[in-house]
Amino acid sequence: MSLFSLAARVYWEDTDGGGIVYYANYLRFLERARTEWLRSLGHSQQELAQTPGILFAVAGLSIEYRRPARLDDELTITCEPRADRATVMHFAQRIYRAAADEPVDDRRRELLVEAEVRVVCVAARTLKPKRLPDFLVAALALERS
Amino acid sequence: MSLFSLAARVYWEDTDGGGIVYYANYLRFLERARTEWLRSLGHSQQELAQTPGILFAVAGLSIEYRRPARLDDELTITCEPRADRATVMHFAQRIYRAAADEPVDDRRRELLVEAEVRVVCVAARTLKPKRLPDFLVAALALERS
Amino acid sequence: MSLFSLAARVYWEDTDGGGIVYYANYLRFLERARTEWLRSLGHSQQELAQTPGILFAVAGLSIEYRRPARLDDELTITCEPRADRATVMHFAQRIYRAAADEPVDDRRRELLVEAEVRVVCVAARTLKPKRLPDFLVAALALERS
Amino acid sequence: MSLFSLAARVYWEDTDGGGIVYYANYLRFLERARTEWLRSLGHSQQELAQTPGILFAVAGLSIEYRRPARLDDELTITCEPRADRATVMHFAQRIYRAAADEPVDDRRRELLVEAEVRVVCVAARTLKPKRLPDFLVAALALERS
Numbered sequence: 001m002s003l004f005s006l007a008a009r010v011y012w013e014d015t016d017g018g019g020i021v022y023y024a025n026y027l028r029f030l031e032r033a034r035t036e037w038l039r040s041l042g043h044s045q046q047e048l049a050q051t052p053g054i055l056f057a058v059a060g061l062s063i064e065y066r067r068p069a070r071l072d073d074e075l076t077i078t079c080e081p082r083a084d085r086a087t088v089m090h091f092a093q094r095i096y097r098a099a100a101d102e103p104v105d106d107r108r109r110e111l112l113v114e115a116e117v118r119v120v121c122v123a124a125r126t127l128k129p130k131r132l133p134d135f136l137v138a139a140l141a142l143e144r145s
Numbered sequence: 146m147s148l149f150s151l152a153a154r155v156y157w158e159d160t161d162g163g164g165i166v167y168y169a170n171y172l173r174f175l176e177r178a179r180t181e182w183l184r185s186l187g188h189s190q191q192e193l194a195q196t197p198g199i200l201f202a203v204a205g206l207s208i209e210y211r212r213p214a215r216l217d218d219e220l221t222i223t224c225e226p227r228a229d230r231a232t233v234m235h236f237a238q239r240i241y242r243a244a245a246d247e248p249v250d251d252r253r254r255e256l257l258v259e260a261e262v263r264v265v266c267v268a269a270r271t272l273k274p275k276r277l278p279d280f281l282v283a284a285l286a287l288e289r290s
Numbered sequence: 291m292s293l294f295s296l297a298a299r300v301y302w303e304d305t306d307g308g309g310i311v312y313y314a315n316y317l318r319f320l321e322r323a324r325t326e327w328l329r330s331l332g333h334s335q336q337e338l339a340q341t342p343g344i345l346f347a348v349a350g351l352s353i354e355y356r357r358p359a360r361l362d363d364e365l366t367i368t369c370e371p372r373a374d375r376a377t378v379m380h381f382a383q384r385i386y387r388a389a390a391d392e393p394v395d396d397r398r399r400e401l402l403v404e405a406e407v408r409v410v411c412v413a414a415r416t417l418k419p420k421r422l423p424d425f426l427v428a429a430l431a432l433e434r435s
Numbered sequence: 436m437s438l439f440s441l442a443a444r445v446y447w448e449d450t451d452g453g454g455i456v457y458y459a460n461y462l463r464f465l466e467r468a469r470t471e472w473l474r475s476l477g478h479s480q481q482e483l484a485q486t487p488g489i490l491f492a493v494a495g496l497s498i499e500y501r502r503p504a505r506l507d508d509e510l511t512i513t514c515e516p517r518a519d520r521a522t523v524m525h526f527a528q529r530i531y532r533a534a535a536d537e538p539v540d541d542r543r544r545e546l547l548v549e550a551e552v553r554v555v556c557v558a559a560r561t562l563k564p565k566r567l568p569d570f571l572v573a574a575l576a577l578e579r580s
Binding site for chain 2: 302303321334336
């Protein structure tokens with residue numbers, strides 16, 4: 001299984017008066033990585049909202065803040081998805097302080113954040129749970145093998 | 146004409162690593178005041194998006210940052226609307242450092258931000274310009290008199 | 291023990307393209323309630339950062355999203371603090387869709403979000419854990435009794 | 436003169452309930468481009484805040500919203516700086532809907548936003564205006580020639 005990862009930079013918009021990234025804003029970085037993982041499978045959320053008419057809603061998450069990220073830091077956000085039930089995906093995600101071109105398994109990278117995110121596939125119109133589309137079921141099966 | 150004003154508090158989410166409110170976030174305070182002015186006329190934007198099917202889109206703005214707001218500051222955001230053309234409203238807006246219960250014309254209040262915001266009424270479906278609804282035309286006429 | 295609660299309104303800034311509050315932004319509402327609880331004890335974070343030189347850093351949290359909040363919703367955010375160790379507070383927090391003047395134990399209120407937030411008291415300079423100040427220890431002891 | 440440009444993607448965090456990018460959030464994209472232009476000159480803001488102890492504060496701006504950006508859009512943000520006075524820079528900035536690998540002068544690109552941003556160099560401690568550092572004066576002179 002290859003771990004999906006995304007690089008991002010910390011800008012002023014992400015920080016707060018404590019000089020570090022505001023605790024809610026790490027969730028934005030986590031979401032970007034999940035979105036780019038989906039795009040890496042060939043699908044955008046705009047398109048999936050049209051056909052087959054689905055959205056992904058975060059149902060719950062837990063997050064541990066290990067070390068603060070600061071202005072100008074280069075972050076690597078990782079994303080390990082797995083299917084849970086027919087309508088639910090789990091993502092184990094981490095944020096490291098690390099340049100994008102460093103190997104993702106470099107042990108010198110500093111772990112900043114660890115999170116578990118539960119995402120439900122819902123019908124775009126009704127927001128009711130709906131089965132994951134086949135391309136996701138296939139991708140998540142591959143992840144597992 | 147009575148000047149509309151809204152009180153708001155500065156929280157961590159509004160600040161950046163410089164210890165002051167992030168420059169984009171003043172636009173959130175300005176929008177809250179415009180929304181509450183509209184609500185003071187008896188209308189919410191959710192409801193207007195349904196009937197008669199209109200949204201308000203900011204078409205342009207200019208803003209001057211006089212002094213920075215800081216964590217825990219109490220702000221007063223003012224809002225002076227006027228009609229421009231059949232489809233456009235202008236808002237002269239100011240943000241003061243001031244407790245909500247201080248008189249709005251208190252000269253000791255510190256002026257932090259001044260802005261001019263141009264808002265277009267558009268059809269919710271097509272996003273094309275649409276005439277302002279009658280209740281707004283009436284309210285804006287009152288403002289002028 | 292009296293449950294602390296804060297009222298807040300959902301504005302455009304809080305929503306995302308799905309028409310509901312963006313999942314990270316609920317954390318902003320939670321933080322506002324914790325900040326106002328602290329202020330209700332007579333202390334602001336600006337002041338505590340000066341004397342005795344402490345900040346409160348979120349060390350971890352879990353959150354369950356039950357139902358989405360929407361534009362114009364009135365929210366009530368509750369906050370039940372308890373001391374954990376000498377340097378750590380836990381907050382059980384909930385967000386309801388509910389007008390500010392409805393009784394906080396009204397069973398008709400819709401529960402939108404439940405969260406557990408772990409907050410560490412740290413030295414403002416070094417960001418290293420520091421004992422909770424006496425006024426907080428006293429307040430948290432009262433909560434328990 | 437070479438026009439500086441930065442590519443960025445629109446994520447859920449940037450959109451609002453109208454399905455388009457929230458009007459304040461374009462200012463975040465504009466700031467990212469100014470920050471990366473500075474970095475392209477070999478300097479980060481963290482470092483400049485230490486030595487020679489300066490920050491850049493936005494003193495005012497005007498912005499015109501031509502067309503809305505939407506979820507998943509690829510944006511190109513441009514940045515044309517010029518010195519104004521000894522302590523002030525002006526940035527003419529534009530946001531296009533355009534993939535990063537399209538030529539920056541492609542006429543088919545859709546112009547979404549135009550802005551003029553006035554930035555003051557201030558002392559990090561006092562927030563009082565301070566002369567632009569030599570490397571910036573030199574870079575801005577080059578831009579002009």
